[in-house]
Amino acid sequence: MWRPDRASDRPLYQQIATNIEQRISLGEMPPGSPLPSERKLAQQLGVNRSTVMQAYEMLRASGLIESLTGSGTRVCRDREGSAPRQTPNWSRYVESGTLQPNLPLMRRIREGLQSGVPFINFAGGELAPDLSPNDAIADIMTSHPFREPLGYGNPQGYVPLRVALASFLLEQRGIAATDESILVTSGSQQSLYLLTQCLLNPGDAIAIENPSYAYSLAMFHSAGIRLFGLPVDDEGVHPDGIRSLHKQHRVRMVLLNPNYQNPTGTVMSAERRIEVLACCEELGIPIVEDDPFSLTAFGEQPPPPLKSLDRNGTVLYIGSLSKIAASGLRIGWMVAPHTVIRRLADARQQMDFGLSIFPQWIAARLLDSTSFLPHIEQLRIALRDRRDVMASALRRMLPGEISFELPQGGLNLWCRIHGEVNDYALLENGIRNGVVFVPGSVYGAEHGYVRLSYARPPMEEIEMGIDKFAQALYKSLRT
Known part of the structure; x- marks a missing residue:
């Protein structure tokens, strides 16, 4: 929300008038748009009502706004002496589109x-x-000259980073993956977005833990995906809940966050992991495992991911550096069957031709460095x-x-x-x-x-x- 700068030499009323004039010229306030009352705008901006009165008077004098008895103040429909012009109603445009706003x-x-x-x-x-490895990243940037081409990269991700991730996931998470089974993304949310756009259709049902951070993501509603909550106890979700939802709604996918679940912080028990995996294998439903927090474990050994138990390609595994290194690197990954990776990489190429090479180069060096595990x-x-x-x-x-x-x-x-x-x-x-x-x-x-x-x-x-x-x-x- 814009506010006037009290440290500026310009009077507050002039700053307010200029801001409203800019919004009118940009089409954010089309002709006929109502303006807040003087009292209400003063409260919103934290200024005296008299300051807003001066700003409105300045705008009325310039022919940009008009005040009508009983109708309040609004943007003038036509400027005096000029031909009528139609400004796009941007308010109506931003209320359209398929991507829904956040909650x-x-x-x-x-x-x-x-x-x-x-x-x-x-x-x-x-x-x-x-809490980020700032010194390690600074050392990488100063001691290792960057000589990679700066053109469009591989939409599946920078190959040295995928190789480094395959080694990292095997050593730290017990996940056997090859560089061909890994897709580099800009983070967990992009991984989930690609899944909703490429593997699901409007009307499909997803089972999620309740409560779950997935409820806060507008992307599911934008894609027409129906979310159904799974009851959670001290050991995590129960396979009977998955069977029940599948029977009622023909669930197409199960989204789980088994380790230090967001937001509750709970951990799925070892026995429950085996049962949930067996249930989804029996029903032929893929599990999307989001695992951003495992390496923050306060104990000696993080709980193993579901993917480390997967022998039939049931689990699509998502991770990122955001919660263990730096969110600004914008580095995430997905481990999935080759057919899925190829489909999602094709979608990435349509979206943005792949992630920038520079953060991927840093991430590859960081994962291979002797300073990352410390x-x-x-x-x-x-x-x-x-x-x-x-x-x-x-x-x-x-x-x-x-x-x-x-x-x-x-x-x-x-x-x-x-x-x-x-x-x-x-x-x-x-x-x-x-x-x-x-x-x-x-x-x-x-x-x-x-x-x-x-x-x-x-x-x-x-x-x-x-x-x-x-x-x-x-x-x-x-x-």
Whole structure:
């Protein structure tokens, strides 16, 4: 949301008038569009009403807007002395198209973070800058000259990176893959997007854990995919739930996040993994396993992925460097049968001719470097320490008001609020108080749950952020 710059030498009313004039000229406010009342716009921009009155008067004098008794203020339909022209109604255009906008709560979080106001960010599902292997990447860029061609690359991905990923997945995750069975993507979301566009049709049903981060992804609704939640217990989803949904809705695919599930942080038990895999093999349903968090395990050995148990090509495995290295590298991958990889690589070529060679070159060097595994060990310790600081602050500041299970990996705490609370009101109170987080209803849960990420804010801000969250929660519980 635009706001006037109070540090500028230009008067605030002139900044407001210029901003509205630009929006009119760009077609964002077509002829006849209503403008907010002076009082409402003043509240939105945090200025005095008299400042907005001056801005509106300046625009009226220039013939851009008009105020009519009983009808409020609007953009003039025709400018005096000029031939009538039709400006495209961009508002109508942006409401069209097949790609649906993000959920309202997610848009509100983004608006808050992009407003320029400082926030303590418990909403971001990414690593803080100091948790990324910045020194290792800087060393790669200075000590290894880049001599790769800068033309369009292989849409399946940079071959040295796919070779490095095959070795990395075998050593660290027990997954046997070749470079031909790996597709490099810009991250897990692009992998899922390609699957919805290339392997599914509108009306197809997908079974997902409930709650699940998949509920927050508009891409499924945009593609006409129907999402059905699977009940989850302490051991993960139950195969009987998959059978039941398949019988009712002819499920075409099962999307699972077995290790440190987002948002709950739970881990599927070893016995349940075998049962779920056997169930999907019996029904002929592919499993899409999203595994971004395994290497953040706070214990000695991360749980094995479902893909490591797969002997029949049932599991499509998705991973990325976003949660273990740096989201800005935009490096993800998918392991799948060759026929699937070829289909998705063809789609990638239609979309963008493949990912930029430069981040792929860095990622290949990083995975092969002697510093990457030590970075992972340091990351685990740092995340565990952040988790403990957050958990301690929640217990101290919200005794009896909130409960959670300590996750043994991942980036998030999944908290249940003891009391009636509205997610929208809670988020608004948090934003007013300088803290953002993700309400649980974004992930398909009932009101009264919240996901707090301990990976994004600096360590020294976590306690302060929980204090701000506690104030927002107490206010929401009272109203």
